[in-house]
Amino acid sequence: MTVDTQTAQAGRARRTAGVTFAGRFEFDDIHHRYGARETIRGLSLTAEAGEVLCLLGPSGSGKTTLLRIAAGIEAQSAGRVRLNGLEIAGPHVFVPPERRGVGLMFQDFALFPHLTIRDNVRYGLTAMSRAAALAEADAALERVGLSHYADRYPHVLSGGEQQRVALARALAPRPSVLLMDEPFSGLDSRLKDSIRADTLAILRETRATAIVVTHDAEEAMRMGDRIALLKDGCLIQHGTADELYRRPKSLFAAGFFSEINAFEGTVRSGRVETPLGTVAADGMAEGAPVSAAVRLSSVNVRETGGSIPARILSRRFLGVVELLNFAVPGSETPVRARIKADVLPQGLREVTLSVDAGDILLFEKANVTA
Numbered sequence: 001m002t003v004d005t006q007t008a009q010a011g012r013a014r015r016t017a018g019v020t021f022a023g024r025f026e027f028d029d030i031h032h033r034y035g036a037r038e039t040i041r042g043l044s045l046t047a048e049a050g051e052v053l054c055l056l057g058p059s060g061s062g063k064t065t066l067l068r069i070a071a072g073i074e075a076q077s078a079g080r081v082r083l084n085g086l087e088i089a090g091p092h093v094f095v096p097p098e099r100r101g102v103g104l105m106f107q108d109f110a111l112f113p114h115l116t117i118r119d120n121v122r123y124g125l126t127a128m129s130r131a132a133a134l135a136e137a138d139a140a141l142e143r144v145g146l147s148h149y150a151d152r153y154p155h156v157l158s159g160g161e162q163q164r165v166a167l168a169r170a171l172a173p174r175p176s177v178l179l180m181d182e183p184f185s186g187l188d189s190r191l192k193d194s195i196r197a198d199t200l201a202i203l204r205e206t207r208a209t210a211i212v213v214t215h216d217a218e219e220a221m222r223m224g225d226r227i228a229l230l231k232d233g234c235l236i237q238h239g240t241a242d243e244l245y246r247r248p249k250s251l252f253a254a255g256f257f258s259e260i261n262a263f264e265g266t267v268r269s270g271r272v273e274t275p276l277g278t279v280a281a282d283g284m285a286e287g288a289p290v291s292a293a294v295r296l297s298s299v300n301v302r303e304t305g306g307s308i309p310a311r312i313l314s315r316r317f318l319g320v321v322e323l324l325n326f327a328v329p330g331s332e333t334p335v336r337a338r339i340k341a342d343v344l345p346q347g348l349r350e351v352t353l354s355v356d357a358g359d360i361l362l363f364e365k366a367n368v369t370a
Contacts, residue, residue: 021174021176022049022050022176022177022207022208022209023049023083023084023101023102023176023177023209024046024047024048024049024082024083024084024085024209025046025047025070025081025082025083025102025177025209025211026044026045026046026047026080026081026082026083027043027044027045027046027066027069027070027079027081028044028079028080028081028082029042029043029044029078029079029080030042030043030044030066030069030076030078030079030080030081031043031076031077031078031079032062032065032066032069032074032076032077032233033077038233039062039065039233040062040065040066040069040076040233041232041233041234042079042234043062043066043079043230043233043234043235044235045228045235045238047177047209047210047211048209048225048226049084049209050207050208050209051209051210051225051226052200052203052209052210052212052223052224052225053209053210053211053212053224053225053226053227053228054211054212054213054214054219054220054223054224054226054227054228055067055211055212055213055214055228055230056214056215056216056217056220056224056227056228056229056230056256057215057229057230057231057236057256058215058231058256059215060232061230061231061232061233062230062232062233062234063213063215063230064181064182064213065233066230067104067179067181067211067213069081069089070102070177070179070211071097071100071102071104071179072088072089072094072095072096072097072100072102073097073104075089075094076089078091083100083101083102083176083177084176088100101175101176101177102175102176102177102178102179103124103170103171103173103175103177103178103179103208104170104178104179104181105166105167105169105170105178105179105180105181105183106166106181107181107182107183107185107186108186109162109163109165109166109186110166111154111162111165111166111169112154113153113154113155114153115153115154116150116151116152116153117141117146117149117150117151117152117153117154117157117165118134118137118138118141118150118151119137120154120165120169121137121140121141121165121168121169121172122134122136122137122172123169124169124172124173125137125172125173136172137150137168137172138150140168140169140171140172141165141168143168143171143202144164144165144167144168144198144202145164146161146164146165146168149161149165159186159187159188159191160187160188160191160195163183163184163186163187163195163199164195166183167183167199167202171202171206171208174206174208175208176208176209177208177209177210177211178203178206178208178209178210178211179210179211180210180211180212180213181213182213182214182215183199183212184196184199184214184219185214196219196222196223200222200223212224217256217257217258220241221241221245221257224241225240226238226239226240227239227240227241227244229244229253229256231252236249236250236252236253237249237250237253244257245257245258248361249363250363251291251293251363254293254295254361254363255293258295258296258297259295259296259336259338260293260294260295260296261276261293261294261295261296261299261335261336262291262292262293263275263276263291263292263293263294263331264289264290264291264292265289265290265291265292265362266287266288266289266290267281267284267285267286267287267288267290268286268287269286270282270286272284272290272292272362274292274294274330274360275308275328275329275330275331275335276294276299276308276328276335276353276355276360277307277308277354277355277357277360278357279292279357279360279362280357281362284362284364288364288365289365290362290363290364290365291362291363291365292360292361292362292363293360293361293363294355294359294360294361295359296323296336296337296338297337297338298355298356298359299335299336299337299338299339299353299355300353300354300355301324301337301339301343301344301351301352301353302351302352302353302354303344303345303348303351303352304352305352305354306351306352306353306354307352307353307354308328308329308352308353308354309328309329309350309352309353310326310327310328310335310350310351310352310353311326311327311349311350311351312324312325312326312348312349312350312351313325313326313327313334317341318341319341320340320341321338321339321340321341322338322339322340322341322342322343322344323336323337323338324336324337324338324339326351326353328353335353337353
């Protein structure tokens, strides 16, 4: 059994986390610049009290900058930041980070190597007496299953254990809002799921509002009560995981939550033809250029009986599923599909495809990059 596995198991037997007073956190028309480059462009967003809000997007989308603005490490160029209705950053107000009542958990955990684990956790408890701060630090370590490491130093800890210490330190002052920047990116993939689940359980127990930055759509769907999808400093779409996955507002949003086949088309007589089928273009103007998307999981593959002839170009076994590339009439690029492994006989070359019309997503060209 690995040290990280032992830590994960210990976390399940930990002390219950202390409750905080959750805060409502608002970004109101936030703008931000680095020199001439605008990094956030008029973004408005609210994290409701007690919810986990995930800021999702590719590198350079502005999500970490927005988190730093929330923490008070960066100042916005324009707009206002409010906590429980009170302005903490604006044209004439700037509350410093240590007075905002927010906790910040950095991507690299930022533990002090010369301090014990206990002293790392109590570092921010400056308003308490030494005895009270030590007691609170010990309680926080017990909550994350690491009380047995209290007198050790960070260098003896694994990545998963350091993540837990950083979480304990961020939660020890019982902030009303906890800000987390890519908190699981440095963890082994085998451990990530258990650490993430335990972290979410602790957040639920503390009832703190949490704003979590991630570039991983699945992680955002696992953790977030709501997700805010960002691109180029703009808020593209926000809502629950179900809303963003099932009803994406743009090709970018559809492609961020799942692998897709993308095609170009034109509205003709209220319909759009694609290499994988024809779909009604409700509400779209005649002759309008559109983009169509079909998720890989929506492509049905059979030896016979499908409506679209296809030839297998490549086939990759991935364990539970197989990834296949096909040549399909009307498509200059290969069509991809993910299917259950071993459904098709080995050596098969000619197959048929079908896609339900409801699984073909249409987007007006104006919304392709939005």
